[in-house]
Amino acid sequence: MTHDHPQPDPLLPPTPSRSEAPDLTRSPFESDTFTSATFVTVGRGPYLALAAVWLLTRAGMLLLLARDDLGIGGVGREVGLYQYWYGKFAEGTFPPGDVTWQYPPGAGLVIMSPGILPWLSYFQAFVTLTLLADAVVSVALARADSARLTHGAWIWVGGLPLLLHLPLARYDVQTTALAVLALLALGARRTAAHQLGGALAGIGAMVKVWPALALIGTPRGRTTREAWTAAAVTALALLATLALFFSDALGFLRQQGSRGIQIESLGGTALAVARATGAWPGRVEFRYGAFEYAGPYVSSIGHLALLLTVIAFGWLLLWRLAAHRWTPATPLDAALAAVLLFTVTSRVISPQYMIWLLGLAAVCLTSRDTVMRPVALLLLPAAALSSLAYPVLYDEVVAGTPTGLTVMVLRNGLLLAAALLAARRLWTSTTGGPPAA
Helix, strand or coil, X not given: CCCCCCCCCCCCCCCCCCCCCCCCCCCHHHCHHHHHHCCCCCCCHHHHHHHHHHHHHHHHHHHHHHHCCCCCCCCCHHHHHHHHHHHHHHCCECCCCCCCCCCCCCHHHHHHHHHHCCCCCHHHHHHHHHHHHHHHHHHHHHHHCCCCCCCHHHHHHHHHHHHCCHHHHCCHHHHHHHHHHHHHHHCCCCHHHHHHHHHHHHXXXXXXXXXXXXXXXXXXXHHHHHHHHHHHHXXXXXXXXXXXXXXXXXXXXXXXXXXXXXXXXXXHXXXXXXXXXXXXXXXXXXXXXXXXXXXXXXXXXXXXXXXXXXXXXXXXXXXXXXXXXXXXXXXXXXXXXXXXXXXHCCCCCCCCHHHHHHHHHHHHXXXXXXXXXXXXXXXXXXXXXXXXXXXXXXXXXXXXXHHHHHHHHHHHHHHHHHHHHHHHHHHHHHHCXXXXX
Protein backbone atom coordinates (compact mmCIF):
# COMPACT_ATOMS: atom_id res chain seq x y z
CA MET A 1 0.00 0.00 0.00
CA THR A 2 1.46 3.30 -1.00
CA HIS A 3 0.92 6.72 0.53
CA ASP A 4 1.03 9.92 -1.47
CA HIS A 5 3.07 12.65 0.17
CA PRO A 6 2.42 16.28 -0.73
CA GLN A 7 5.12 17.68 -2.98
CA PRO A 8 6.59 21.13 -2.30
CA ASP A 9 5.33 23.88 -4.55
CA PRO A 10 8.27 25.01 -6.74
CA LEU A 11 6.91 28.58 -6.70
CA LEU A 12 7.19 28.88 -2.94
CA PRO A 13 10.44 29.42 -1.02
CA PRO A 14 11.74 26.32 0.76
CA THR A 15 10.74 25.90 4.37
CA PRO A 16 13.77 26.03 6.66
CA SER A 17 14.46 22.82 8.52
CA ARG A 18 14.23 22.68 12.28
CA SER A 19 17.97 22.28 12.46
CA GLU A 20 18.62 25.60 10.71
CA ALA A 21 19.40 28.35 13.19
CA PRO A 22 17.74 31.67 12.43
CA ASP A 23 20.03 34.40 11.18
CA LEU A 24 20.19 36.74 14.13
CA THR A 25 23.01 38.87 12.79
CA ARG A 26 21.11 40.64 10.04
CA SER A 27 19.34 43.89 10.66
CA PRO A 28 15.53 43.68 10.46
CA PHE A 29 15.79 46.55 7.96
CA GLU A 30 17.54 44.15 5.56
CA SER A 31 14.80 41.53 5.52
CA ASP A 32 12.59 41.15 2.48
CA THR A 33 9.53 41.31 4.71
CA PHE A 34 10.46 44.72 6.05
CA THR A 35 11.68 46.22 2.81
CA SER A 36 8.82 45.18 0.58
CA ALA A 37 5.77 44.44 2.69
CA THR A 38 5.78 46.35 5.92
CA PHE A 39 4.04 49.43 4.55
CA VAL A 40 3.13 48.15 1.11
CA THR A 41 -0.42 47.00 0.47
CA VAL A 42 -1.49 47.16 -3.15
CA GLY A 43 -1.15 49.58 -6.03
CA ARG A 44 -0.77 53.14 -4.75
CA GLY A 45 -1.27 52.18 -1.12
CA PRO A 46 2.19 53.21 0.07
CA TYR A 47 1.94 56.61 -1.59
CA LEU A 48 -1.51 57.23 -0.18
CA ALA A 49 -0.34 56.23 3.30
CA LEU A 50 2.67 58.52 3.03
CA ALA A 51 0.52 61.41 1.78
CA ALA A 52 -2.00 60.89 4.58
CA VAL A 53 0.71 60.92 7.26
CA TRP A 54 2.29 64.00 5.68
CA LEU A 55 -1.02 65.88 5.68
CA LEU A 56 -1.91 64.91 9.25
CA THR A 57 1.50 65.68 10.73
CA ARG A 58 1.91 68.96 8.85
CA ALA A 59 -1.56 70.05 9.94
CA GLY A 60 -0.50 69.38 13.51
CA MET A 61 2.71 71.34 13.02
CA LEU A 62 0.74 74.26 11.59
CA LEU A 63 -1.62 74.18 14.57
CA LEU A 64 1.31 74.28 16.98
CA LEU A 65 2.82 77.19 15.05
CA ALA A 66 -0.48 79.09 15.07
CA ARG A 67 -0.67 78.74 18.86
CA ASP A 68 3.10 79.04 19.40
CA ASP A 69 2.77 78.76 23.16
CA LEU A 70 4.52 75.46 23.79
CA GLY A 71 7.24 75.76 26.40
CA ILE A 72 8.84 79.18 26.16
CA GLY A 73 6.80 79.92 23.00
CA GLY A 74 7.82 82.41 20.37
CA VAL A 75 9.27 79.90 17.91
CA GLY A 76 7.76 81.91 15.05
CA ARG A 77 9.59 85.10 16.06
CA GLU A 78 12.50 84.03 13.86
CA VAL A 79 10.31 84.65 10.81
CA GLY A 80 9.84 88.20 12.05
CA LEU A 81 13.62 88.58 11.98
CA TYR A 82 13.63 87.27 8.41
CA GLN A 83 11.04 89.90 7.51
CA TYR A 84 13.28 92.61 8.99
CA TRP A 85 16.17 91.36 6.86
CA TYR A 86 13.83 91.30 3.85
CA GLY A 87 13.42 95.05 4.34
CA LYS A 88 17.20 95.50 4.27
CA PHE A 89 17.48 93.55 1.05
CA ALA A 90 14.82 95.81 -0.43
CA GLU A 91 17.22 98.67 0.32
CA GLY A 92 19.98 96.90 -1.63
CA THR A 93 22.15 95.76 1.26
CA PHE A 94 22.79 92.79 3.46
CA PRO A 95 22.01 93.56 7.12
CA PRO A 96 24.87 95.97 7.96
CA GLY A 97 26.46 95.49 11.38
CA ASP A 98 23.70 93.09 12.48
CA VAL A 99 25.27 90.52 14.83
CA THR A 100 22.40 88.11 14.18
CA TRP A 101 23.16 87.93 10.45
CA GLN A 102 25.61 85.02 10.31
CA TYR A 103 24.71 83.35 7.02
CA PRO A 104 26.35 83.20 3.59
CA PRO A 105 24.93 85.61 1.03
CA GLY A 106 22.85 82.95 -0.72
CA ALA A 107 20.60 82.89 2.34
CA GLY A 108 19.31 86.23 1.15
CA LEU A 109 17.56 84.48 -1.73
CA VAL A 110 15.56 82.34 0.70
CA ILE A 111 14.79 85.36 2.88
CA MET A 112 13.54 87.27 -0.17
CA SER A 113 11.57 84.36 -1.64
CA PRO A 114 8.27 85.15 0.16
CA GLY A 115 8.08 88.19 -2.08
CA ILE A 116 6.94 85.93 -4.92
CA LEU A 117 3.62 85.48 -3.05
CA PRO A 118 2.59 89.13 -2.61
CA TRP A 119 -1.05 88.27 -1.82
CA LEU A 120 0.08 86.66 1.45
CA SER A 121 1.70 88.21 4.48
CA TYR A 122 5.43 87.57 4.83
CA PHE A 123 4.82 85.03 7.59
CA GLN A 124 2.17 83.18 5.59
CA ALA A 125 4.28 83.16 2.44
CA PHE A 126 7.36 81.91 4.27
CA VAL A 127 5.49 79.01 5.90
CA THR A 128 3.82 78.16 2.59
CA LEU A 129 7.16 77.97 0.78
CA THR A 130 8.63 75.91 3.64
CA LEU A 131 5.79 73.41 3.34
CA LEU A 132 6.32 73.32 -0.43
CA ALA A 133 10.02 72.51 0.06
CA ASP A 134 9.05 69.85 2.59
CA ALA A 135 6.63 68.31 0.07
CA VAL A 136 9.28 68.34 -2.66
CA VAL A 137 11.70 66.46 -0.38
CA SER A 138 8.99 63.93 0.50
CA VAL A 139 8.09 63.27 -3.15
CA ALA A 140 11.74 63.04 -4.22
CA LEU A 141 12.51 60.52 -1.48
CA ALA A 142 9.41 58.49 -2.29
CA ARG A 143 10.37 58.33 -5.98
CA ALA A 144 13.94 57.34 -5.12
CA ASP A 145 12.66 54.53 -2.89
CA SER A 146 9.59 53.60 -4.94
CA ALA A 147 10.35 49.87 -5.00
CA ARG A 148 10.19 49.58 -1.20
CA LEU A 149 8.52 52.61 0.29
CA THR A 150 9.52 51.93 3.87
CA HIS A 151 12.71 53.82 4.62
CA GLY A 152 13.84 57.21 3.41
CA ALA A 153 10.52 58.91 2.79
CA TRP A 154 9.11 57.66 6.08
CA ILE A 155 12.15 58.80 8.07
CA TRP A 156 11.61 62.30 6.70
CA VAL A 157 7.82 62.45 6.83
CA GLY A 158 7.60 60.86 10.27
CA GLY A 159 10.82 62.26 11.72
CA LEU A 160 10.40 65.96 10.96
CA PRO A 161 7.31 66.35 13.23
CA LEU A 162 9.47 65.17 16.15
CA LEU A 163 10.87 68.72 16.01
CA LEU A 164 7.31 70.02 16.49
CA HIS A 165 6.61 73.29 14.65
CA LEU A 166 10.22 74.52 14.59
CA PRO A 167 10.91 73.39 10.98
CA LEU A 168 8.11 75.63 9.68
CA ALA A 169 9.71 78.73 11.20
CA ARG A 170 13.28 78.19 9.97
CA TYR A 171 14.70 78.18 6.47
CA ASP A 172 16.62 74.94 7.05
CA VAL A 173 13.98 72.86 5.26
CA GLN A 174 14.75 74.76 2.05
CA THR A 175 18.48 74.25 2.59
CA THR A 176 18.00 70.55 3.26
CA ALA A 177 15.92 70.25 0.09
CA LEU A 178 18.90 71.49 -1.95
CA ALA A 179 21.21 68.90 -0.37
CA VAL A 180 18.71 66.04 -0.75
CA LEU A 181 18.04 66.82 -4.41
CA ALA A 182 21.78 67.18 -5.04
CA LEU A 183 22.51 63.74 -3.60
CA LEU A 184 19.68 62.11 -5.52
CA ALA A 185 20.90 63.70 -8.77
CA LEU A 186 24.44 62.45 -8.18
CA GLY A 187 23.11 58.89 -8.16
CA ALA A 188 22.21 59.08 -11.84
CA ARG A 189 24.65 58.09 -14.58
CA ARG A 190 24.22 61.08 -16.86
CA THR A 191 26.70 63.93 -16.95
CA ALA A 192 23.87 66.46 -16.83
CA ALA A 193 22.60 64.90 -13.59
CA HIS A 194 26.05 65.10 -11.98
CA GLN A 195 26.32 68.73 -13.00
CA LEU A 196 22.84 69.44 -11.65
CA GLY A 197 23.74 67.78 -8.36
CA GLY A 198 26.90 69.84 -8.12
CA ALA A 199 25.04 73.04 -8.96
CA LEU A 200 22.42 72.38 -6.28
CA ALA A 201 25.15 71.65 -3.73
CA GLY A 202 26.91 74.87 -4.75
CA ILE A 203 23.72 76.88 -4.25
CA GLY A 204 23.18 75.14 -0.91
CA ALA A 205 26.71 76.02 0.17
CA MET A 206 25.99 79.67 -0.56
CA VAL A 207 22.80 79.41 1.50
CA LYS A 208 24.18 77.66 4.59
CA VAL A 209 27.65 76.19 3.86
CA TRP A 210 27.03 72.60 4.98
CA PRO A 211 25.39 71.33 1.72
CA ALA A 212 28.88 71.49 0.17
CA LEU A 213 29.57 68.33 2.18
CA ALA A 214 27.05 66.52 0.00
CA LEU A 215 29.88 66.18 -2.52
CA ILE A 216 32.44 64.66 -0.14
CA GLY A 217 31.63 61.11 -1.20
CA THR A 218 31.30 61.44 -4.96
CA PRO A 219 33.10 58.58 -6.76
CA ARG A 220 36.56 59.43 -8.00
CA GLY A 221 36.98 60.34 -11.62
CA ARG A 222 34.41 61.81 -13.95
CA THR A 223 31.58 62.15 -11.41
CA THR A 224 33.74 64.11 -8.98
CA ARG A 225 35.11 66.38 -11.71
CA GLU A 226 31.68 67.12 -13.11
CA ALA A 227 29.95 67.67 -9.76
CA TRP A 228 32.72 69.65 -8.06
CA THR A 229 33.30 71.88 -11.09
CA ALA A 230 29.58 72.64 -11.36
CA ALA A 231 29.41 73.39 -7.63
CA ALA A 232 32.38 75.79 -7.74
CA VAL A 233 31.16 77.61 -10.86
CA THR A 234 27.61 77.95 -9.51
CA ALA A 235 28.73 79.16 -6.08
CA LEU A 236 31.13 81.74 -7.50
CA ALA A 237 28.58 82.97 -10.04
CA LEU A 238 25.94 83.35 -7.32
CA LEU A 239 28.37 85.14 -5.00
CA ALA A 240 29.44 87.53 -7.77
CA THR A 241 25.83 88.28 -8.69
CA LEU A 242 24.78 89.00 -5.11
CA ALA A 243 27.88 91.10 -4.47
CA LEU A 244 27.07 93.12 -7.60
CA PHE A 245 23.50 93.93 -6.58
CA PHE A 246 23.82 94.11 -2.77
CA SER A 247 26.42 95.72 -0.55
CA ASP A 248 28.21 94.05 2.41
CA ALA A 249 27.72 90.54 1.00
CA LEU A 250 30.52 89.08 3.14
CA GLY A 251 29.64 90.88 6.35
CA PHE A 252 28.45 87.61 7.89
CA LEU A 253 32.07 86.50 8.35
CA ARG A 254 32.63 89.07 11.09
CA GLN A 255 29.66 87.85 13.11
CA GLN A 256 30.47 84.14 12.63
CA GLY A 257 34.04 84.59 13.79
CA SER A 258 32.91 86.21 17.04
CA ARG A 259 30.58 83.39 18.12
CA GLY A 260 31.18 81.78 21.50
CA ILE A 261 30.04 78.46 22.98
CA GLN A 262 26.29 78.05 22.61
CA ILE A 263 24.56 76.29 25.50
CA GLU A 264 23.22 73.48 23.27
CA SER A 265 26.60 72.50 21.83
CA LEU A 266 28.71 69.63 23.14
CA GLY A 267 31.15 72.13 24.59
CA GLY A 268 28.24 73.97 26.19
CA THR A 269 26.99 70.74 27.76
CA ALA A 270 30.45 70.07 29.19
CA LEU A 271 30.47 73.56 30.74
CA ALA A 272 26.93 73.06 32.06
CA VAL A 273 27.98 69.85 33.82
CA ALA A 274 31.03 71.61 35.26
CA ARG A 275 28.91 74.50 36.48
CA ALA A 276 26.37 72.14 38.05
CA THR A 277 29.12 70.41 40.01
CA GLY A 278 30.65 73.71 41.12
CA ALA A 279 33.82 73.16 39.10
CA TRP A 280 33.22 76.13 36.79
CA PRO A 281 31.98 79.60 37.81
CA GLY A 282 30.71 80.79 34.42
CA ARG A 283 27.35 82.24 33.43
CA VAL A 284 24.89 82.34 30.55
CA GLU A 285 24.60 85.44 28.37
CA PHE A 286 22.42 86.27 25.35
CA ARG A 287 24.75 87.18 22.50
CA TYR A 288 24.63 86.98 18.71
CA GLY A 289 21.00 85.91 18.81
CA ALA A 290 21.54 82.90 21.09
CA PHE A 291 22.36 81.96 24.68
CA GLU A 292 26.08 81.37 25.15
CA TYR A 293 28.37 80.62 28.06
CA ALA A 294 30.74 83.28 29.31
CA GLY A 295 33.54 82.89 31.81
CA PRO A 296 36.95 81.26 32.22
CA TYR A 297 38.05 78.62 29.71
CA VAL A 298 35.25 79.45 27.24
CA SER A 299 37.73 80.82 24.72
CA SER A 300 39.90 77.71 25.09
CA ILE A 301 36.93 75.42 24.51
CA GLY A 302 36.02 77.46 21.45
CA HIS A 303 39.52 76.99 20.06
CA LEU A 304 39.33 73.28 20.87
CA ALA A 305 36.06 73.03 18.95
CA LEU A 306 37.69 74.67 15.92
CA LEU A 307 40.63 72.28 16.20
CA LEU A 308 38.28 69.29 16.32
CA THR A 309 36.51 70.61 13.23
CA VAL A 310 39.86 70.78 11.42
CA ILE A 311 40.66 67.24 12.58
CA ALA A 312 37.26 66.05 11.31
CA PHE A 313 37.96 67.63 7.93
CA GLY A 314 41.38 65.99 7.85
CA TRP A 315 39.82 62.61 8.65
CA LEU A 316 37.38 63.02 5.77
CA LEU A 317 40.25 63.77 3.38
CA LEU A 318 42.12 60.72 4.69
CA TRP A 319 39.01 58.62 4.18
CA ARG A 320 38.71 59.73 0.54
CA LEU A 321 42.32 58.73 -0.07
CA ALA A 322 41.94 55.36 1.68
CA ALA A 323 38.52 54.35 0.34
CA HIS A 324 38.54 51.87 -2.51
CA ARG A 325 35.08 50.34 -2.36
CA TRP A 326 32.24 52.49 -3.66
CA THR A 327 28.58 51.45 -3.67
CA PRO A 328 25.59 53.50 -4.83
CA ALA A 329 25.07 54.43 -1.17
CA THR A 330 28.62 55.63 -0.46
CA PRO A 331 28.05 59.29 -1.49
CA LEU A 332 24.91 59.36 0.67
CA ASP A 333 26.58 57.73 3.66
CA ALA A 334 29.61 60.01 3.40
CA ALA A 335 27.42 63.13 3.36
CA LEU A 336 25.62 62.08 6.54
CA ALA A 337 28.86 61.14 8.31
CA ALA A 338 30.51 64.42 7.30
CA VAL A 339 27.65 66.64 8.48
CA LEU A 340 27.41 64.70 11.75
CA LEU A 341 31.13 65.21 12.40
CA PHE A 342 30.93 68.92 11.68
CA THR A 343 27.79 69.21 13.83
CA VAL A 344 29.22 67.64 16.97
CA THR A 345 32.46 69.64 16.70
CA SER A 346 30.63 72.94 16.18
CA ARG A 347 30.47 75.70 18.77
CA VAL A 348 26.75 75.93 17.95
CA ILE A 349 24.19 73.13 17.71
CA SER A 350 20.89 74.84 17.13
CA PRO A 351 17.79 72.60 17.17
CA GLN A 352 17.20 73.19 13.47
CA TYR A 353 20.45 71.34 12.73
CA MET A 354 18.41 68.17 13.26
CA ILE A 355 16.48 69.02 10.08
CA TRP A 356 19.69 68.60 8.08
CA LEU A 357 20.53 65.30 9.73
CA LEU A 358 17.05 63.85 9.26
CA GLY A 359 17.10 64.80 5.58
CA LEU A 360 20.50 63.20 4.99
CA ALA A 361 19.54 60.08 6.96
CA ALA A 362 16.41 59.81 4.83
CA VAL A 363 18.45 59.93 1.62
CA CYS A 364 20.73 57.18 2.93
CA LEU A 365 17.77 54.94 3.61
CA THR A 366 16.58 55.13 0.02
CA SER A 367 19.46 52.80 -0.84
CA ARG A 368 19.62 49.12 0.06
CA ASP A 369 23.43 49.43 0.20
CA THR A 370 23.54 52.01 2.98
CA VAL A 371 25.41 51.26 6.19
CA MET A 372 23.75 54.13 8.06
CA ARG A 373 20.55 52.45 9.26
CA PRO A 374 21.64 52.34 12.95
CA VAL A 375 22.76 55.96 12.68
CA ALA A 376 19.36 57.00 11.32
CA LEU A 377 17.64 55.27 14.24
CA LEU A 378 19.81 57.18 16.74
CA LEU A 379 18.78 60.46 15.13
CA LEU A 380 15.06 59.92 15.80
CA PRO A 381 15.27 60.07 19.61
CA ALA A 382 17.86 62.83 19.26
CA ALA A 383 15.29 64.85 17.33
CA ALA A 384 12.63 64.24 19.98
CA LEU A 385 15.03 65.31 22.73
CA SER A 386 15.91 68.43 20.70
CA SER A 387 12.28 69.54 20.77
CA LEU A 388 12.24 68.95 24.51
CA ALA A 389 15.32 71.13 24.84
CA TYR A 390 13.73 73.80 22.66
CA PRO A 391 11.08 75.04 23.06
CA VAL A 392 9.46 72.76 25.68
CA LEU A 393 12.10 72.88 28.45
CA TYR A 394 14.29 75.68 27.22
CA ASP A 395 13.99 77.67 30.44
CA GLU A 396 15.43 74.72 32.33
CA VAL A 397 18.19 74.23 29.76
CA VAL A 398 19.21 77.88 30.12
CA ALA A 399 19.07 77.69 33.91
CA GLY A 400 21.02 74.43 33.93
CA THR A 401 18.52 72.58 36.14
CA PRO A 402 18.90 68.80 36.56
CA THR A 403 16.04 68.25 34.08
CA GLY A 404 17.47 70.59 31.47
CA LEU A 405 20.95 69.17 31.94
CA THR A 406 19.68 65.60 31.58
CA VAL A 407 17.93 66.41 28.31
CA MET A 408 21.04 68.02 26.86
CA VAL A 409 23.39 65.24 27.99
CA LEU A 410 21.12 62.63 26.43
CA ARG A 411 20.60 64.56 23.18
CA ASN A 412 24.26 65.39 22.69
CA GLY A 413 25.29 61.92 23.78
CA LEU A 414 23.12 60.47 21.01
CA LEU A 415 24.56 62.89 18.45
CA LEU A 416 28.13 62.05 19.48
CA ALA A 417 27.37 58.32 19.32
CA ALA A 418 25.76 58.78 15.90
CA ALA A 419 28.77 60.72 14.58
CA LEU A 420 31.32 58.17 15.80
CA LEU A 421 29.23 55.25 14.56
CA ALA A 422 28.73 56.91 11.16
CA ALA A 423 32.46 57.53 10.79
CA ARG A 424 33.32 53.97 11.79
CA ARG A 425 30.77 52.36 9.48
CA LEU A 426 31.77 54.59 6.56
CA TRP A 427 35.43 53.72 7.04
CA THR A 428 34.98 49.96 7.44
CA SER A 429 32.50 49.68 4.54
CA THR A 430 34.76 51.44 2.05
CA THR A 431 38.33 50.62 3.13
CA GLY A 432 38.05 46.99 4.29
CA GLY A 433 38.59 43.99 2.03
CA PRO A 434 40.05 43.91 -1.47
CA PRO A 435 39.38 46.75 -3.89
CA ALA A 436 36.14 46.46 -5.80
CA ALA A 437 36.48 45.29 -9.38
